[in-house]
Amino acid sequence: MSSTYGENLKLSIFGQSHGPAIGMTLDGIPAGLSVDTEKLQQFLNRRAPGQNAYSTTRKEEDRPEFLAGILNDFTCGAPIAAVIHNNNTRSIDYDNLKVCPRPGHADYPAQVKYGGYQDVAGGGHFSGRLTAPLCIAGGLCKQWLEQKGILICAHISVIAGVADDPIYLDWVNPDFCSIGTDFPVTNPAAGQRMQEEIAKAKAAGDSVGGIIECIITGLPAGIGDPMFGGMESRIAQIVYGIPAVKGLDFGSGFSGSYLRGSQNNDPYTITDGKVQTLSNNAGGILGGITTGMPLVFQTAIKPTASIAMEQNTINLDEKENTILTVQGRHDPCIVPRAVPVVEAAAAIAVMDACLSAGIF
Amino acid sequence: MSSTYGENLKLSIFGQSHGPAIGMTLDGIPAGLSVDTEKLQQFLNRRAPGQNAYSTTRKEEDRPEFLAGILNDFTCGAPIAAVIHNNNTRSIDYDNLKVCPRPGHADYPAQVKYGGYQDVAGGGHFSGRLTAPLCIAGGLCKQWLEQKGILICAHISVIAGVADDPIYLDWVNPDFCSIGTDFPVTNPAAGQRMQEEIAKAKAAGDSVGGIIECIITGLPAGIGDPMFGGMESRIAQIVYGIPAVKGLDFGSGFSGSYLRGSQNNDPYTITDGKVQTLSNNAGGILGGITTGMPLVFQTAIKPTASIAMEQNTINLDEKENTILTVQGRHDPCIVPRAVPVVEAAAAIAVMDACLSAGIF
Amino acid sequence: MSSTYGENLKLSIFGQSHGPAIGMTLDGIPAGLSVDTEKLQQFLNRRAPGQNAYSTTRKEEDRPEFLAGILNDFTCGAPIAAVIHNNNTRSIDYDNLKVCPRPGHADYPAQVKYGGYQDVAGGGHFSGRLTAPLCIAGGLCKQWLEQKGILICAHISVIAGVADDPIYLDWVNPDFCSIGTDFPVTNPAAGQRMQEEIAKAKAAGDSVGGIIECIITGLPAGIGDPMFGGMESRIAQIVYGIPAVKGLDFGSGFSGSYLRGSQNNDPYTITDGKVQTLSNNAGGILGGITTGMPLVFQTAIKPTASIAMEQNTINLDEKENTILTVQGRHDPCIVPRAVPVVEAAAAIAVMDACLSAGIF
């Protein structure tokens, strides 16, 4: 059940990088929710490649065709289905991957698991391209949550060790969220230095990784469930479904584990009947359930595995060590394009929790 | 569906801290797997409180009674059910929690979600005590995995900023795993300093947190599924069900996001037909699927929320700010007791993935 | 996942007939629902054996102990757990079942599936005794549905070919439902003849089966989902989980398949704004979704497999045909005791659908 997510919504993602189409079905969405396809397209464009110097020069059309579930710009209660047809022809770039697996890619474990039947072209079902249908589902959920006053924004927190300003506690910038940019940072100078680091890595035939911070505002207290249905579990399951994600923490997270309880606990305060905490080390979640403070998490993106430099690998046919040069054009840093993907994943998890909580 | 986990096994956890009993049901386990109840008890004892200076002085009997599913020390194919009866009487310690929520606890969001009907005594269903039935299920899975050569060991990686030696790459110490200790570190000197930090925090009426590292050896390549069924997603969903967990990363994780691709990629090598990687920054997982290298993850445990110091909170009835002193005896650091809990969670996730992969 | 049911509630049933205890966990129930344990006990007593001439003379105490999820007679939001301890000692009646399987029982397929590790005593996990925890869960759901005006009543429709009066269209008898009887028929004379047939079969060392009709009133239109989430699918999955059920149809069901469309279609009519149908051949369900008319289904119960007469079977050790005489005391007809079980199963399915529909 590799590619199915959710409790009260059921998301199913399908497709291979160079197959006829990629797409998604999304079941369990109530009827009568409005859909702004133009706004969705703007969201998808944030993920699309080929837009600037630090992403791949491949040009993909990520324009979804809705096959079901939406009628006259409203959900009709039936499962939503959308596809993006692939125009890239099956290239010769990937012929060798079953025999000489690329370091850092799924080639080798896929070969073991699928016994050679897997589709290797462009990474097949493991390709970052599969985040496009994730963004269709997530972009829709993001719209519906916005209609309830729940905003989801992410920014580049770190690239190549260069840190953006933290947005930790009560940062809310709806313009930032809704407009988006192709390099979303809150501190432009930091963003400039990040781009310089990306350029340096690219020039060296190498790649860099980073960290994305995501903040969700407007969530009422009381959403989520204890134990395995907690907001952390719900978000983690889907965020770890994004290729290249290798870390995730909530609120003060790993750094909070270095604090004392008196520092990490968030004291409550009440003003005009409104309950808040003076800090938000909990990241808006206690016992798996939202506190009403912004939900905040950070996610670590590994450096792009596909690099131009020569790498050591093996030849599984010859059973010997060999040298590999990965062909094709690849992002020297996928972090900027991963920002909307993280927002999409968060939106799906939050939408599902809200459906369970009787919102909508 | 707060308290249900799994795909081919279905774990259900129930109970409140001061209710009549806590327990678990575990469905989907094949018949004919042997059960060593003495070994399970030793495992549960590692989690039990009241054993030493740095844990609470409460004394709990964590002796499970098996009600179903096991016959003559073998699984019989029917769902396994076990309970631990609570001997603690309902104390007066917790009477005030609905009105004056404790910072860092689930009291406030639970009050909002359950409208005052929740069981607050001892933290109710949110109590760390619920990790005891998790350890019953996980202790059983750990045994069954061991019978297939799959070993799961965790150690204290950091407490209060004091770091144990990393066990990163090819650390395998079956003795360490099977024997366990009440303060599992690989570097005794570091362990000594950690205990000093715990004592200091306790003396100050405060608490400390830390990081647990877990390593799983013996997993063949090809286990797990792409996207939301990946090993990271499977492990994350259950590990985040452990109270106080606020962070999780795999392999090089967050630190890997600071590296370049050429540093973070793990080059393959083959020796006598055996495929390995020279490093293990992937933590044994690529594309969600095991590589055959040790599966490694780190999890951040926040400092114990219950501290003796006065804290700012609110009175929800009076709608005013107030001062709270948390009553009761509490661990100044739960990290040592959380080590077997992390092993248990990992064992359940891995067992489920192995069932899906046709192992067993 | 043999013993887990539900979408927004998760029911898990455990236990073996002669094991230490049988029980259930029920997750996903909102906090604040009131529980009348005395009324639940009356419901459970309808299922209990040993009450009259046509049921087994075994005497079982079906008094549930609630371990979790209920506090001061209200649900507290945590999973509900209850057990019934078995007082029956492990008898010698069943020693032979792995070698000489009883016709009509699960002995042989269980032996193949579980390889001899299954618990055969009293039928193990396949025993009709497992319907007791089903009735705990269902009895609770029945109470909660009643609080919303949704009533569930079943009666004996046929035993041994003797038919009760049909209750087809707009039969609503809350007294009948709430009081219940140990032989629930609407036509006492028919009930008398049924009991005579049971007595005759018993005297012959044989058994009889029958049909139970269940009617659910007060369900608003619009509950359920299309395709596999339809009310028929939801009810069928759980009703077929009752041992001895071999048939199920809704509304006019099998007999409706002999009609013409003009006869089987239910014409709509509207009176004072209230929409109804003039007939109810649909059994209150169209397209899987409730119409607002009573939901009606019939379920076929096979004659008790355990009979006193000699039967042909095999000896799996000797690989030869042999003659078996089933030991123990058995109901010559389980249909009367199955009536509350059918109500319980229906209540769980309807409760789950109502949770999905935002009722509660």
Place this chain on the structure above:
Amino acid sequence: MSSTYGENLKLSIFGQSHGPAIGMTLDGIPAGLSVDTEKLQQFLNRRAPGQNAYSTTRKEEDRPEFLAGILNDFTCGAPIAAVIHNNNTRSIDYDNLKVCPRPGHADYPAQVKYGGYQDVAGGGHFSGRLTAPLCIAGGLCKQWLEQKGILICAHISVIAGVADDPIYLDWVNPDFCSIGTDFPVTNPAAGQRMQEEIAKAKAAGDSVGGIIECIITGLPAGIGDPMFGGMESRIAQIVYGIPAVKGLDFGSGFSGSYLRGSQNNDPYTITDGKVQTLSNNAGGILGGITTGMPLVFQTAIKPTASIAMEQNTINLDEKENTILTVQGRHDPCIVPRAVPVVEAAAAIAVMDACLSAGIF
């Protein structure tokens, strides 16, 4: 979660009758299973309309386009996705359905559930047209099961009260199964009379229903799980997802409930080490688990709800009774076309159970 089915496979069906496309995704299928698309097309053609006198004269192209999951005629391990594009333009036939619901259709409950946002054209998501993607999934599963020696065949058991010969016990006719016909009966004379009844109903502007019997041979003993995971529950959940199904029983089913235990129990016999039963009233299932005998079930199909005759209905806007004449071309009997649909549903359920049992 209306349109999602399965445990180890996950089937998701999408589409509305007159929407851009209908389709399905099927996740959880192992890599390396061969796919014969020509054979699949022959299977789909059995369901397609417009082929003869007793079906609608609409002509639909049910030619699936595979978007994912199949590579070079083998499954590649990634989710399988297929669509059928709709060529029918949105007609004016259905404009009135929100206001004046058709008797016997989902129009009215859908209007209540979806508040007018549902797609009513051609029945929308409730259309029998949605059985085409079900047949894509089922046709594939049927192929894979055949490769393991498991054959699934259904025939028309009854139409308009005219009965075909029963195929009850050990009927196995692989030719019948694999070739299929557009009017699958075992007794041609009975088939002739059925067709006469259909013609009569059609001439009267009316419709007829019937019963389909399905038999599955080659299933080993030990497949399925107790309680809610039994073969009856698994098959029932999906078969009741087929529009117009209102009844289902297994083996002797409803008629068996009129028998005595001594008649209904199936005595075991052993010959050359092979265990069989002398009768098969259990329909190949005991305790939810296969016995190794043919799995047999009957399903009741209601008469087509769309009839040419005038019918009583209501006008929801005017809140008054009115007369409706259903427009469009409709099958006077859908039973023949439902035969492959029942086979498809059975194949999916059995495939899922076989995956859970480690077959494949």
